[in-house]
Amino acid sequence: MNRRAFLKGAAAATGLAAAGPAAAVAAPDGPKPRRELATLLDLSRCIGCGACVEACREANDHKKPEPKKPFPAMIPKRVKVEDWSERRDVDDRLTPYNWLYVQDFEVEHDGETVELHMPRRCMHCVNPPCANLCPWGAAYKEDDGAVRINDEICLGGAKCRSVCPWDIPQRQTGVGLYLDLLPSMAGNGVMYKCDRCLGRTDKGELPACIEACPMDVQQIGPRDEIVRKAHELAESMNGYIYGETENGGTNTIYVSPVPFEKLAATFTPGPGRPGLGPVADAMADETTLAAALATAPLAGLAAGLLTVARGVARDLKDDGEGK
Amino acid sequence: MRELSCGRTAKWAWGLAIAALAVSGFGQMPIFKRYYIADVPGLGWTADFYFTHKLHYAAGAVLLFVAFCALARYLKGRQAGRTSRRLTPMGWARVLVLAGLVATGAVRVIKNLPGHHFGRELTMAIDWAHLALALAFLILILVARIMRRPYARGA
Numbered sequence: 001m002n003r004r005a006f007l008k009g010a011a012a013a014t015g016l017a018a019a020g021p022a023a024a025v026a027a028p029d030g031p032k033p034r035r036e037l038a039t040l041l042d043l044s045r046c047i048g049c050g051a052c053v054e055a056c057r058e059a060n061d062h063k064k065p066e067p068k069k070p071f072p073a074m075i076p077k078r079v080k081v082e083d084w085s086e087r088r089d090v091d092d093r094l095t096p097y098n099w100l101y102v103q104d105f106e107v108e109h110d111g112e113t114v115e116l117h118m119p120r121r122c123m124h125c126v127n128p129p130c131a132n133l134c135p136w137g138a139a140y141k142e143d144d145g146a147v148r149i150n151d152e153i154c155l156g157g158a159k160c161r162s163v164c165p166w167d168i169p170q171r172q173t174g175v176g177l178y179l180d181l182l183p184s185m186a187g188n189g190v191m192y193k194c195d196r197c198l199g200r201t202d203k204g205e206l207p208a209c210i211e212a213c214p215m216d217v218q219q220i221g222p223r224d225e226i227v228r229k230a231h232e233l234a235e236s237m238n239g240y241i242y243g244e245t246e247n248g249g250t251n252t253i254y255v256s257p258v259p260f261e262k263l264a265a266t267f268t269p270g271p272g273r274p275g276l277g278p279v280a281d282a283m284a285d286e287t288t289l290a291a292a293l294a295t296a297p298l299a300g301l302a303a304g305l306l307t308v309a310r311g312v313a314r315d316l317k318d319d320g321e322g323k
Numbered sequence: 324m325r326e327l328s329c330g331r332t333a334k335w336a337w338g339l340a341i342a343a344l345a346v347s348g349f350g351q352m353p354i355f356k357r358y359y360i361a362d363v364p365g366l367g368w369t370a371d372f373y374f375t376h377k378l379h380y381a382a383g384a385v386l387l388f389v390a391f392c393a394l395a396r397y398l399k400g401r402q403a404g405r406t407s408r409r410l411t412p413m414g415w416a417r418v419l420v421l422a423g424l425v426a427t428g429a430v431r432v433i434k435n436l437p438g439h440h441f442g443r444e445l446t447m448a449i450d451w452a453h454l455a456l457a458l459a460f461l462i463l464i465l466v467a468r469i470m471r472r473p474y475a476r477g478a
Contacts, residue, residue: 076357076358076359078357078359079357126437127435127436127437127438131440131446132434132435133351133372133373133376134450135351135352135450135454136352136447136450136451136454137446137447137448137449137450137451138447139446140440140441140442140443140446140447141440141442142440142442142443143440143442148443150443150447153447157352157353158353159351159352159353159372162353162372163372163373186354248437282373283435283437285373285377286376286377286380286432286435287435287436287437289377289380289381289384290380290432290433290435290436292380292381292384293380293383293384293387293429293432296383296384296385296387296388296391297387297388297390297391298391299388299391300329300387300388300389300390300391300392300393300394300395301391301392301394301395302395303329303388303392303395304329304391304392304393304394304395304396304399305395305396305399307329307330307392307396308395308396308399308400308403
């Protein structure tokens, strides 16, 4: 019995099928789930074996870029190519070929040295700035909460990485639509990141990293249930939560026995190595401004009618401005 | 054309809003840094995607205010028999393209609100339509200026 069958059987046996991890994703031939799904990662269980990383690579290998070389000469020359095709084995950071890595920590907490391992990948934000600010419609969010990049149209401008609070998407030059448009003058490849296993979840399968984990570090389910479980888990271990409220909320929620501030203090975030600090809602100002946009037409109509009522229209006609 | 505007201040506001929308709109594409424009002293903000995005929203609000103010005055003026001006084909083209821009822009704003998303195809369609309409709008402005085609006729 494979892991998934075991999980389904166990869930059914306990009457928890609806809440089980396999049941959270779509049935094999059923419609895509419309409920927003989130993942819960219990860091106290992770042993850093890397099975999730291997499973991710294997499951998504067919999506990885095969760039055409030599790359187009970039105009202007300040535009740097980003080529990971000769370094596909790198697994200690995010790259176009490595969408998940395990970050290791050793910190002092409550008088003890604690070793923790943390699978790092896209946070799949509830209101993702990468999808909201992509000017080309390449980044988008699915009904099930996964945030994805359409590699058929992505031009590799890397704006998604610039606006991502965790700098998650990674670029590979020499692949994608830009080669057919203005390869030297616009675009620079395609952006890649975790798509939460498109091709598996839409067939009712679990994301590969969840299925492969021997320690049941991850579980997936409706976001409200996952948030509830995260709080229960954090309470049970006197632990801490990351991802529930960061950037207005994400669909990747970590629970750790050690404060995330302590984990964040052990390293400097860098390219392909996302930080762990507090993150404000990147789209909060736009949400406020949307109210101004909604009221502007009504205010304009009112102002127009008001000026007419005050006789401004008659004045304008009299002074011959309409000529 | 003044019946179609909403006063002198609004005319300036309209022009500034169009200019801000054009700059901040193109600023949504990662081109200002690539092509050294953001390196010009005082123009560093053009490479700040969040700033230009918010500027686009704010300028959009100004444009909507002025457009609907002008619409109210025009309709009221016609109702009162104070104007018989009619849009030319160029004027209609401009109004229709602007309406398309406002519609696709509104959909994008809705998409960016918490709890809203449109999936792969619709996201792409809306973004491409907004971009194409923006280019069409700027082309119409240029054509009207160069060929001296009025947007409206009549007394």
